[in-house]
Amino acid sequence: MDTKLIQQYGEAMRCYRLRTARQKKRMQYEEFDKQLIKLYKEECRLHDLQKNLGWEAVQPPIQKGWARSFVVRDDVARSRHAVFFEGILKKINTYDYYWRKDFKKKKKKQGKKIYVVKPQYLLRPYGHEFEKMQFDDNEKQFFREVWELDWRKQPVRRYEFTEPWRFVLKIKPNMIEKIRIKDAVLESQMKEIDNYLCRNDYRKRQRKLVYGYYQYNWKPVEKYGEADPYKNKSLLQVLDLIEIN
Numbered sequence: 001m002d003t004k005l006i007q008q009y010g011e012a013m014r015c016y017r018l019r020t021a022r023q024k025k026r027m028q029y030e031e032f033d034k035q036l037i038k039l040y041k042e043e044c045r046l047h048d049l050q051k052n053l054g055w056e057a058v059q060p061p062i063q064k065g066w067a068r069s070f071v072v073r074d075d076v077a078r079s080r081h082a083v084f085f086e087g088i089l090k091k092i093n094t095y096d097y098y099w100r101k102d103f104k105k106k107k108k109k110q111g112k113k114i115y116v117v118k119p120q121y122l123l124r125p126y127g128h129e130f131e132k133m134q135f136d137d138n139e140k141q142f143f144r145e146v147w148e149l150d151w152r153k154q155p156v157r158r159y160e161f162t163e164p165w166r167f168v169l170k171i172k173p174n175m176i177e178k179i180r181i182k183d184a185v186l187e188s189q190m191k192e193i194d195n196y197l198c199r200n201d202y203r204k205r206q207r208k209l210v211y212g213y214y215q216y217n218w219k220p221v222e223k224y225g226e227a228d229p230y231k232n233k234s235l236l237q238v239l240d241l242i243e244i245n
Contacts, residue, residue: 033209036197036202036205036206037206039197039206040206040210042193043190043193046186046190049186050186050187053180053181053183055181056181057177058176058177061175061177063173063174063175063176064174064176065097065098065174066097066099066172066174067096067097067171068096068097068103068172069095069170070093070120070170071169072085072167073165073166073168076166084138085166087139088135088139088142089167091123091133092124092161093123094121094123096118097174101171103117103118103120104116104117105118120169121164122161122164124146124158124160124161125158125159126158126159127156127158130143130159142161143159143160143161143162144160145157145158145159146159146160
């Protein structure tokens with residue numbers, strides 16, 4: 001409470017529940033947090049409106065790179081169990097898109113740049129995901145339980161298909177046949193909110209208010225005098241340093 005008002009008008013001013021300077025400052029922060037939450041809800045509303053506009057056909061369809069996915073192998077497709085394995089593949093199939101038809105990317109090996117084929121594997125669902133996929137008893141017999149460490153170094157359970165040889169990769173053109181309908185007014189409003197939050201670095205505070213935490217990538221900084229002496233050195237320079245030491 002403002003002590004000057006009490007001294008001027010007496011103790012009767014206490015009944016008016018006047019706020020102190022600290023309480024006023026706290027109200028300003030709370031009001032600002034409410035505005036950030038309000039902007040988050042407005043962003044979600046605009047995003048839903050943009051998402052529900054639907055699709056429009058592209059005439060003629062255009063090709064954008066190449067798509068790669070698994071298909072049932074020819075000999076398995078001709079067998080009596082073709083429908084059974086096709087049902088499994090629909091649940092664990094993965095898709096990859098690339099601008100090269102051979103799906104090769106650059107990789108350094110012994111100082112030289114070579115091209116290697118991008119790896120692609122079947123889906124290995126986690127324990128809770130595996131239960132939601134509704135595999136029957138016969139399909140579950142073709143999966144085995146494996147344990148591995150996640151990014152937090154905690155053991156997690158996953159399920160792996162035991163006979164991946166039944167499926168092979170197939171490459172086909174990635175044809176764009178439809179695109180989302182866009183609204184310039186909605187995009188302008190979403191961009192305006194995003195610019196305000198990013199320009200003033202309010203995204204961190206907003207995420208903490210909405211989700212309760214803000215995750216960021218922390219990297220240790222080399223302390224002064226503890227830098228790696230072999231960093232950014234050629235092989236000859238490293239050998240010279242080793243001989244000196």
